[in-house]
Every structure is written in structure tokens, then in C-alpha cells.
Amino acid sequence: MLYPQSNASRAVLDLSGLWSFRLRETDPWRNIAVPASYNDQVPDPDFRNHAGLVWYRTKVTLPSCFAGRRVLLRFDAVAHSCRVFWNGGEIGAHRGGFLPFEIDLTDRLAPGATGEVTLEVDNRISHSTLPIGTEGGTAFFGSDNAGILSVEAGKRFQQERGINLPAFDFFNYCGINRPVRLCILPEKYIRDITLVPALDGTVRFEIDAPGIPDGETAVSALDAEGTEVASARGAKGAFRVERPHLWEPRPGTPYLYTARIRAGEDTYDLPFGIREVKVEGTQFLINGRPFRFHGPCKHEDSPFRGRGTDPVVNMTDINLYHWMHANCFRTSHYPNAEEMYQLCDREGIVIVDETPAVGMWADEHYGWDLAEYHAQVLRDMIARDKNHPCVVLWSLGNEPSTDTYPEKARDYWMPLYRLAHEADPQNRPVTLVGCQNMYERDLIIPAMDVVFINRYYGWYNLSGDLEAAKFALRMELDWWADKGKPMVLSEFGADTVAGLHGAPAEMFTEEYQVEFYRAMDECLDERSFVVGEMPWVFADFNTCQGPMRVGGNRKGLFTRDRRPKMAAHYFRGRWEKQEQDDRKEPR
Numbered sequence: 001m002l003y004p005q006s007n008a009s010r011a012v013l014d015l016s017g018l019w020s021f022r023l024r025e026t027d028p029w030r031n032i033a034v035p036a037s038y039n040d041q042v043p044d045p046d047f048r049n050h051a052g053l054v055w056y057r058t059k060v061t062l063p064s065c066f067a068g069r070r071v072l073l074r075f076d077a078v079a080h081s082c083r084v085f086w087n088g089g090e091i092g093a094h095r096g097g098f099l100p101f102e103i104d105l106t107d108r109l110a111p112g113a114t115g116e117v118t119l120e121v122d123n124r125i126s127h128s129t130l131p132i133g134t135e136g137g138t139a140f141f142g143s144d145n146a147g148i149l150s151v152e153a154g155k156r157f158q159q160e161r162g163i164n165l166p167a168f169d170f171f172n173y174c175g176i177n178r179p180v181r182l183c184i185l186p187e188k189y190i191r192d193i194t195l196v197p198a199l200d201g202t203v204r205f206e207i208d209a210p211g212i213p214d215g216e217t218a219v220s221a222l223d224a225e226g227t228e229v230a231s232a233r234g235a236k237g238a239f240r241v242e243r244p245h246l247w248e249p250r251p252g253t254p255y256l257y258t259a260r261i262r263a264g265e266d267t268y269d270l271p272f273g274i275r276e277v278k279v280e281g282t283q284f285l286i287n288g289r290p291f292r293f294h295g296p297c298k299h300e301d302s303p304f305r306g307r308g309t310d311p312v313v314n315m316t317d318i319n320l321y322h323w324m325h326a327n328c329f330r331t332s333h334y335p336n337a338e339e340m341y342q343l344c345d346r347e348g349i350v351i352v353d354e355t356p357a358v359g360m361w362a363d364e365h366y367g368w369d370l371a372e373y374h375a376q377v378l379r380d381m382i383a384r385d386k387n388h389p390c391v392v393l394w395s396l397g398n399e400p401s402t403d404t405y406p407e408k409a410r411d412y413w414m415p416l417y418r419l420a421h422e423a424d425p426q427n428r429p430v431t432l433v434g435c436q437n438m439y440e441r442d443l444i445i446p447a448m449d450v451v452f453i454n455r456y457y458g459w460y461n462l463s464g465d466l467e468a469a470k471f472a473l474r475m476e477l478d479w480w481a482d483k484g485k486p487m488v489l490s491e492f493g494a495d496t497v498a499g500l501h502g503a504p505a506e507m508f509t510e511e512y513q514v515e516f517y518r519a520m521d522e523c524l525d526e527r528s529f530v531v532g533e534m535p536w537v538f539a540d541f542n543t544c545q546g547p548m549r550v551g552g553n554r555k556g557l558f559t560r561d562r563r564p565k566m567a568a569h570y571f572r573g574r575w576e577k578q579e580q581d582d583r584k585e586p587r
């Protein structure tokens with residue numbers, strides 16, 4: 001699905017602003033800002049902790065100058081599922097809170113007329129949503145005191161009120177988290193574009209424009225100055241850019257071309273980069289050169305907006321990545337807003353794109369009926385993000401159980417692994433992010449193109465003892481060393497209260513966070529098959545309440561309002577040096 005665009009043949013009307021909102025069907029309507037999570041916009045625990053349906057409503061007018069045009073109502077993301085009503089009648093529904101969907105309003109909204117759109121949004125999480133809710137089981141953190149009569153009764157009490165606790169460690173921010181727009185297009189229009197660039201400048205293309213003859217379809221490639229450098233006719237084929245400027249994941253060099261597509265009356269400008277991603281032996285290659293991932297994982301989380309999209313927050317965050325000399329992040333634990341990928345295309349930051357399959361750590365989860373829906377989400381994510389040069393790797397999910405029933409895990413994940421390869425026209429490498437577990441029993445994580453493992457030696461285990469943590473990590477790395485795969489330490493971190501200091505360094509102090517990273521890095525630097533480190537996490541973030549969380553998850557290198565802790569300075573120095581080394585001689 002193409003991102004909305006205003007150009008010579010298309011217009012976009014942004015429906016951001018104040019909408020009417022209510023938590024219960026019987027409540028009076030009140031104001032709420034869109035796009036943003038609703039949870040933090042009202043200082044009322046009902047808003048923060050609500051589990052169930054909520055309603056949004058607004059008026060939509062189509063200016064009369066758009067007579068004869070096709071009109072699509074596009075939602076970039078509504079968490080977690082919703083039904084859409086037009087003037088009271090249901091016109092569509094969508095499952096999943098992190099990917100876009102659109103509804104055709106052409107026959108419903110006449111030029112010059114006004115209609116009313118109402119959304120019934122469901123934020124409940126369960127065994128059939130991604131991410132996963134507990135359905136009365138153990139929350140992500142905290143003791144479940146299984147078997148104690150009164151505690152079990154308390155859990156049933158929660159469940160009867162529709163409350164499933166998140167089986168994941170981030171706040172269940174919900175609502176219309178991303179922009180809503182009216183897209184006004186020619187009656188027959190370009191529905192999708194696929195580009196597959198190669199290093200020699202050849203770009204294969206396919207244009208999906210239903211009802212428009214191939215003869216009326218063409219593409220021209222423009223360089224960064226807007227000069228045409230290649231062209232081709234037809235809906236499918238290839239063009240060749242001579243002496244191409246490559247898209248490189250380095251600040252200042254992510255060269256972007258534009259594919260200007262024409263089909264009938266419609267036109268669409270799609271930025272693209274020429275770059276190649278490959279795994280060879282224990283190396284991850286971008287444009288044939290070994291690439292080392294260094295950048296913290298990232299949540300969509302900020303004060304006031306919750307998980308709501310904000311271009312200023314995005315820009316600030318990416319500039320902090322540049323400040324740290326970070327070159328990548330993982331969209332932990334769901335596909336991010338499309339604006340972020342556009343920004344990273346332009347800024348040369350690499351993205352590992354992850355589905356919202358998080359919280360599948362319960363041993364029994366392979367018995368749930370999720371595989372088909374998971375496959376759909378994976379397909380949709382790839383369809384949305386396939387053309388972005390910044391996306392170099394797909395992540396099928398985060399930290400599922402893979403060691404209790406290794407065969408069941410294999411039967412669940414391998415079809416998804418194959419699907420990701422088939423669905424991606426650029427055939428990027430695929431991974432699944434592994435939990436700290438009995439890795440020697442695991443059949444799945446070692447089978448991925450790149451091994452991504454999350455480890456908390458020195459934090460959740462061997463707590464406070466960094467010598468023991470190093471000993472254990474080295475022992476594990478020995479085990480991975482002969483698997484012949486590139487590896488990334490895809491999470492490691494320590495909760496740190498900004499401003500809390502200690503000599504000697506103890507857990508939760510800024511000094512401990514730095515010592516922790518220094519200790520882990522010492523082990524990683526000894527291994528050439530380790531091609532990256534992704535500290536957990538970029539910034540402190542909001543999460544569910546629990547005895548191990550004081551005002552959210554504090555493992556940020558930055559506070560939630562983006563002030564650097566000492567560890568941010570540590571990585572800034574380390575990654576600047578790595579950046580210089582990488583420039584000098586490829587490993």
C-alpha cells in the first residue's frame with residue numbers, strides 16, 4: 001500500500017486534530033487529539049487502564065473541486081483493532097494496531113458533501129492478538145503466585161472485567177496512534193509499486209494500477225537533483241541507472257533517487273536507494289562491505305503522545321542517533337510509523353523491521369490459533385516497507401519460547417521464515433530475536449540468516465556481578481562461534497535511574513550501566529562473527545506496572561525526555577571510533 005502523497009494528480013486531506021471521543025457508549029462525547037494514544041491525554045485512571053471498546057468520531061468534508069475523483073479514507077494505524085462506520089453504517093474493519101488500512105469512500109461521499117466517520121476501537125489483547133495478552137496468566141513482570149486460591153480468584157476478577165495484562169514489557173498505548181487522511185486520486189490509480197535495485201544500477205519494477213493499460217504506464221528515474229537518469233515504459237520491466245550513487249548507511253551519504261511513475265492520469269513519486277544487502281559466511285554485507293550494527297533498539301514512546309506519531313520526536317530521536325554515531329535500530333516490537341522509515345531512508349539509519357509478535361513466551365502458545373494471522377501481518381508489513389532502502393532485515397518476532405518444545409517452535413517459525421523470503425521482492429535476510437534460554441536446545445534461532453539474541457547477563461541473572469556475567473557470556477559465545485552465522489547481540493541492558501550515582505558502581509546507578517556495557521563489549525569485541533550490538537534501549541519508556549518497574553522501564557541510554565545518561569556518552573565515544581575504523585578498512 002502506497003503512502004499518501006500530494007502531487008499533480010493526487011491530493012491529501014489530513015484529518016488530524018480534535019476528534020470526539022468516549023470510553024463507554026453511554027458517556028458523553030469529549031475532545032481528544034488525533035493522532036496520539038488516548039491514554040495519557042486525560043488524568044484519569046480509567047483512560048490509562050481502560051480495557052475494551054472506545055469510540056472516536058469526526059466529520060469529513062470532500063471539497064467540490066474533487067468531483068469525479070476516487071476517495072480513500074486511510075488509517076495509518078489504529079490499535080489494536082477497529083470497526084469503521086460511515087453515517088452510522090458499518091463500512092469496514094481492521095485487525096492489528098501497527099499497519100495501515102484504507103476504505104473506499106467514493107460512492108459514499110459526494111463532492112461538496114459532509115459525512116461522519118465513527119470508529120469503534122478495541123484495545124484488548126489476548127492469545128489471538130499480536131502483541132499477546134495474558135488471558136489471566138502471568139503478567140510480563142511480577143510473581144504470579146500460581147496456586148494461591150485468593151490470588152487466582154483475583155486474576156479471575158480481573159479477567160471478568162476484560163483485563164488481560166500485557167504479556168510484553170511496554171505500556172498498551174492505544175487508539176488512533178497514527179495519522180488519518182483522505183486520499184483523493186484519479187478514478188483509476190496506482191495501487192502499488194515494487195522496486196528491486198541492483199548494485200550495477202539495474203532496477204526491476206512492477207506497477208500495480210488496476211484498469212490502466214500497460215501502454216499508458218511508464219517510469220522515469222530522477223537523480224537527487226531531479227534530472228532524469230533512466231526511463232522505461234510498461235507496467236513491468238527494468239531500467240538502468242548508469243554509474244549509480246549507492247545508498248550507504250552512513251551519515252551524509254544515503255543517496256536517494258526518485259522513481260516517477262505515470263499510469264493513465266495518475267502519477268506517484270517514490271524515493272528509492274540503490275543498495276544491496278547480503279549475508280556471506282559470518283558477515284553481513286551492505287553494498288559488498290561488512291556492516292556492523294551499532295545502535296540501541298527503539299520504542300515508539302514519548303511523553304503526552306504515548307505511542308502517537310510526532311515528526312518532531314522522530315527527528316529529535318534520529319539526530320540523537322547521529323550524535324551517538326549510531327547507525328541502526330530495531331523497531332522493537334512492532335512496525336513503526338511510515339514517516340520513520342522515510343526519515344531513515346534520508347538520514348542513512350538502518351532499520352531491522354519487526355512484526356508485533358511479542359509476548360509469545362508462554363510454553364503453550366504454539367497451541368493457539370495464531371499462525372495464519374501472524375503470516376498476514378508479516379505479509380502486510382513487508383508489502384508496506386519493501387521499497388525502503390533503510391530496511392535491511394526482517395524480524396519475525398521477539399523472544400518466543402523456543403527451548404521448551406523445540407520441534408513445535410520450529411514448525412511454527414520456519415514457515416514464517418520462508419514466507420518472509422518469498423514475500424520480499426528484494427529477498428532481504430530474515431531473523432527471529434531469541435530470548436535468554438537454553439540455547440543448546442533451540443532449533444530456530446540458529447536457523448535464521450543472522451542470529452539475533454537478547455541477553456541480560458549481569459542484570460536479570462548474575463545480577464551485579466560483572467565478572468561472572470563476562471564468564472557466562474564468553475561461554476555462550478564459544479557455543480555460537482562454530483555455527484557459521486553472523487550474530488548480533490540484539491538486546492542487553494541495565495535499568496538505570498538518571499542521576500543515581502555510586503562508587504563502586506552498583507545496580508541502577510549510571511556508573512553500573514556504563515560498567516555493564518563495557519564488560520559486555522569486552523566480550524563482543526573478541527569475536528569476529530559478532531556483527532553488531534543493539535543496547536536495550538534508546539530511551540526510558542512507559543510500561544505496565546510491576547514490582548520490577550519504577551516509573552517505567554529505565555534501561556534507556558536517554559531518559560524518556562531524551563536527556564543522555566552516562567551510558568549514552570560511553571556509546572558515543574565507542575561508536576565514533578567504530579565509525580572511523582569502518583571507514584578505514586572493512587573487516
Ligand code: GCB
Pocket residue numbers: 168169333398399454491536553555
Ligand atoms: C526483553 C524484552 C524487552 C524488555 C527487556 C527488559 O528481553 O525483549 O521487551 O523491555 O527485555 O527490559 O526487560
